[in-house]
Amino acid sequence: MAMKVKEVSELASISVRTLHHYDEIGLLVPDEITAAGYRMYSDANLERLQQILFFKELGFSLKEIKNIIDDPTFSAEEALHMHKLILVEKRQRLDQMIATIDKTVLHLRGEIKMTAKEQFQGFDFSHNPYEKEARERWGDQAVNEANQKLQQQPANKQKELAKQMNDIFARLAALRHTAPDSEAAQAEIKQWYMYLNQIGNYTPAAFKGLGQMYVEDERFTRNIDQFGEGLAQFMCQAMAVFADRNE
Structure with missing residues (x-):
């Protein structure tokens, strides 16, 4: 049975706005549009949406997900x-x-x-x-590419980037007891996003996935928390908010 956009939104716990965006970028196009302009989603649409959400959980960008699912070899x-x-x-x-x-x-x-x-x-x-x-298998190599690009920088540039990183981390550490979605926290986490894109190519989704690594990988947590206990968890949450707002 075909479902309206609001029903799919409630079923999958995602916003109507997100579904509209998926339609606009060709990621999830409903099989039917009624004469009144209502989007109607088929069972096949729901199966595709499930795959989209699974890949999002792994930190793939929407562009990457579309390329993966639309590939003729995709199973x-x-x-x-x-x-x-x-x-x-x-x-x-x-x-x-x-x-x-x-x-x-x-x-x-x-x-x-x-x-x-x-x-x-x-x-x-x-x-x-x-x-x-x-x-x-499906290929998000953002972290490795960023590391390689950083190593290719001249020594003075690497030193400058290291100082920038330390400054950002210090400012974030000072904010770690505030709400991750606060204006101050989001302004600073935006600086971290911009910094990372100097040395890599991070989509909002990849940025969110990186934040998850900060708490899932003990090595990340240990290094980041040197700036202040709980900073890794705070950054993970702030990065998720930033990514969701800028998707």
């Missing part, structure tokens, strides 16, 4: 299988972390004795093998 079944592997791996890691928390509570009460290794089980955020495979 929805293959993509769903990959999405499932990624989510199952994340679930297993979260289950391990929950178990570690429960054991730590008992350890603090003196009911059990945990080894140092046991205290950190589930905290390996260094990689998700299936997400890496998805990246290699």
